[in-house]
Amino acid sequence: EVQLVESGGGLVKPGGSLKLSCAASGFAFSSYDMSWVRQTPEKRLEWVAYISSGGGSTYYPDTVKGRFTISRDNAKNTLYLQMSSLKSEDTAMYYCARQVLRYAMDYWGQGTSVTVSS
């Protein structure tokens, strides 16, 4: 059974940093591209980072470029999202998701909540 379990969320002050993790199991993690997607309090879905299966390619939207870094450890079957210079608008539920053909996301984790507030 495919499982994605996020962790690392919490309350952080504006300008602070946080590192999210996503533990994968039940599939060949190293063979799949992965993404982080967030859902705002208004329920809008926003893609925030993408990484290829080997880690050699990463993409970000302009809203987080330069502040967020996606990485992976295929030996540990774990995906990461390092977030820095956090802003109130980064407050959201953060999901990791497995990417398949044509960038559909066929499995999602349960999410980890990030709140940026003073």
Add this chain to the structure above:
Amino acid sequence: QIVLTQSPAIMSASPGEKVTMTCSASSSVSYMHWYQQKSGTSPKRWIYDTSKLASGVPARFSGSGSGTSYSLTISSMEAEDAATYYCQQWSSNPPMTFGGGTKLEIK
């Protein structure tokens, strides 16, 4: 970036009623994916590559479209279909984008 606009934002349907929601892209895209999300849960892949049903999705669901106009249709509404549906695309240039969602309620 390509903007996806879903309409309507909220709709309600009676059991047995046919339901259609749309996703309009600001520029032509090659395909569309759809996700279903119920309150308190993660999104689930529902329809992919415009018209393919994900595993376990009832046959009363269908997807269609091309270019800038895509749609999700339920042939006969059931109570379990009440949820929010999001469309998503990835163009040749990043980023991936989602529509704002259509919240479907049961009458």
